Amino acid sequence: MPRPISRGSGSSWPPDVTDRPARSDGATLPVQHTERITMKNDTLNALIVRHGENLLHRSGWPETVGVTQVAPDEVPGWLSVCGVLSADELLTLTTRLCQTEMGGRAHLLTASAQRLAGTPARLHLYPAQSYPRPEALPDCTCISLPYAREWLTKNECDDLLAFLKDFTDRVCEIVRQDAHRLAAAMVPSARPRLMEKRFGDWRLVADEYDHENWLDSEDGALLDQVLDGVLVRDARFCPVLLTLVNESREEIEAAGVMTDLLRFPGEPVRRWFDRRVLRDVLNEVRNTDPIGD
Known part of the structure; x- marks a missing residue:
């Protein structure tokens, strides 16, 4: 069954990023962007x-x-x-x-x-x-x-x-x-961490995130897919926050949100991972720090 197309939020810092992500050693990293944006959603x-x-x-x-x-x-x-x-x-x-x-x-x-x-x-x-x-x-x-x-x-x-x-x-x-x-399927679970990968001094983390989805009453076929996925197949429909951390600087360099995304139990990350959001996150790092470490 086809799944709804996930709509990435782009490379801008996601709204409501106020919690400090943990470092690999258990410490916390400073969050530089803490602007809160109120959004209305009817999904x-x-x-x-x-x-x-x-x-x-x-x-x-x-x-x-x-x-x-x-x-x-x-x-x-x-x-x-x-x-x-x-x-x-x-x-x-x-x-x-x-x-x-x-x-x-x-x-x-x-x-x-x-x-x-x-x-x-x-x-x-x-x-x-x-x-x-x-x-x-x-x-x-x-x-x-x-x-x-x-x-x-x-x-x-x-x-x-x-x-x-x-x-x-x-x-x-x-x-x-x-x-x-x-x-319950649309809010973070008790174990929100979905993925963590390390590349040298960089750490890419994906967590379930308290954010809005953007389906509405006009998205009839997609709503039906979500209803079937959640109620019949026990899928999750919670947005995913993708965070890129530079551990040498102890900073979050970029983040993006994957929305309107069905995740089924036991399926690998590649099945639901929205690479468009990853590209936006990487482009943000390149644009804000073209020289790099």
Whole structure:
């Protein structure tokens, strides 16, 4: 499976480089550039929304139905489902979802949806309008079937709505749980060191780094690759800081960041290493110190 193209940050000093890298003897090296740059990134949010919509659409919900985040800063991974289905779309959906239902309930649900087919009835899903946000995830999505009582009994209508609501609740709960795995894959692990190579007085180090990725909602195919990589294949999606250290000077000479990069368990460094970032790092050293040691 192809992986997302990693987008190197270039040869400029990476933002938020405030920690002092360790020397080989355990001491620390001075960091000359400590400017902090605040950046806004929505990769995690884009992954969460994409995951929720993928689960819905693969289950048979039409493309007109989507999800929205409830409060991403407070409860990342909480979604509400929104959209409108015509009576004919409702019949198609109910028939599809009932394929996994056992017993007579599937027949009753399908029969109810069939009686609505061709009528102006519409199924509405929308976020709960409450402040503060609902305390429970199932309360974040509202579902209604206005005017359906003209063709269905109250019990038939309630049963059909409960069946559909239960399905959306299960999808939202799956996304909520998977959001924790996605977030964990995007931040440094307990053992961030990925590579260390020495060339005379030079040391090249690659570490997982607390930095932003740059995928957004427009990168649909790449988001799908990340979701498959992290949730199915246990991949990491944390940016990597590449640092070139001159140990004779006890200085970091250059650094760059590899972003939008999937790393799978057990694969060699060469499979994920972005040589464009390495070239940028080396060019920075040449440009800032053309004479060299």
